[in-house]
Amino acid sequence: MTQAVMQFCKTESLTIGYEHHGPENGTPVILLHGFPYSPRAYDEIAPPLAAKGYRVIVPYLRGYGPTRFNSPDTLRSGQQAALAQDLLELMDALSIEQATLCGYDWGGRAACIVAALYPERVRGLVTGDGYNLQDIPNSIQPLDPQSEHRYWYQYYFHTPRGVEGLTQNRRALCELLWQLWSPTWARNAERFPLSAPAFDNPDFVEVVIHSYRHRFMYAPGDPALEGMEQALEKQPAISVPTISLCGADDGVGPAPEDDEDAHHFTGIYERRVLAGVGHNIPEEAPGETLKALLDLLQR
Template sequence: MPPAIQYVTTPNLHVAYESHGPTTGDPVILLHGFPYSPRGYDAIAPALSARGYRVIVPYLRGYGPTRFTRPDVPRSGQQAALAQDLLDLMDALAIKQVALCGYDWGGRAACVVAALDPQRVRCLVTGDGYNVQDIPRSTQPLDPVTEHRLWYQYYFHTPRGVEGLTQNRRALCELLWQLWSPTWAEGAERYPLSAPAFDNPDFVEVVIHSYRHRFMYAPGDPSLEWMEQALARQPAIGVPTISLCGAEDGVGPASAIDEDIEHFTGRYERRVLAGVGHNIPEEAPQATLKALLDLLQG
């Protein structure tokens, strides 16, 4: 059984999170992606807490019991919003410096904070390397195979996609699980544990905005424009980092050559995980735990 959900209020969110371990322990925040939930860390959070770490596993904006504080807060899914949520969460919990682990949307938030506010990040485990979006160049076509893998993003650019996600969110997200983790035998059993998180009333709006903003098809939150401008410069990450890449990732399989290495200026290592798809911590909890402990104890 997961721990009881706790709440903390930030300027924009009532953040729901799961807490493991002593409050006096060195803090670790574990961040899920789309379309996933804190259940991705069920085998990792208890193992860290047993070693004395304070582990926080939040529901991102638009997921689970997390709610916006006001109707006028933009239901943005842009990378700057996810990063600001992470910083606000750390402030609300009085966490000055933290170890971060994230993949997909959560990895993006972690990479952005590590790049722009490195003094607050002890170390970073990132799924699939440098997750900061290069939005000014996003309109350039990619090779056809990659474009094919991004079909769902283009679907979300249309009114039909909005209605499809609204009506079929659980079936659509389950399909993405299957396509992105094609060799993961436990996916069908694990999916029902995360699916309720997608029933959040803001899920569709946040998801649609995320995939439109990254292609410059939707404006961002004006209050976060300064951060997006900083990210457009593709800032380097200097904190100690391990990148975990799934060799069988159906949306972005690991390339033979590390194309992200130039974005990391500190201690950095890339580990390609054989037989692992996109949902890295849930498919490969021991490899994820080892990466975190290698950084925390190294």
């Protein structure tokens, strides 16, 4: 198996740290982690892809690991458009015209947005839990009580107490989320310490808090991204070939029996529900994730 090489690229807002596997001239694949995770989620996926000749890029999202903002004056935004814009600028900086994308949670949101708004940039999409675009104008509508209960951490982050709690207890709080969201996975205690250092980024708390406040309209977004946010309000369809991987044991959003997202996908689309898998899909189910990627790449 090939070894990852840590590299950096500078975009308009960020200096992005990313792990590179495989040949520079290989077909590009970009693997995107979520909150509160890191590129370690793809430790069993990136090397075999690289061994097959693919160019594999695994970035640290804004607020994670070695990725840094270029200016102290830049809003530490965690809004969905910022994550998508980061992905686009990463691709531009690395001269990647088109890539196959794989992401879950925050990373899945970035991948879905780019696939929806810039389909010419995406060869194929593996998305964790389907259609990840936030419907912010309708976020005020309550969900069923069980779903609201699972979102306790989001409401916690809306308060000053939650900001202080995440600041003081970031590792303990994130480890609790791992346990709650992947309740049947036996490797939480083993794998969490490998990702935890990524949360020591100086912007982690501010980016996380902004993300969970913006999606409920409790914090303003970056004015430079308003155009993209307006486009996302229309909940655009995704037309690129897509495989959705859903964890049957996901503690934050269990996969429903019926596919409620299918109407958002207008191209080749397949949903695969993974038994015994929680929220951390690529790390819990690397074999299934790798297969989904190869199914798209080898079409």
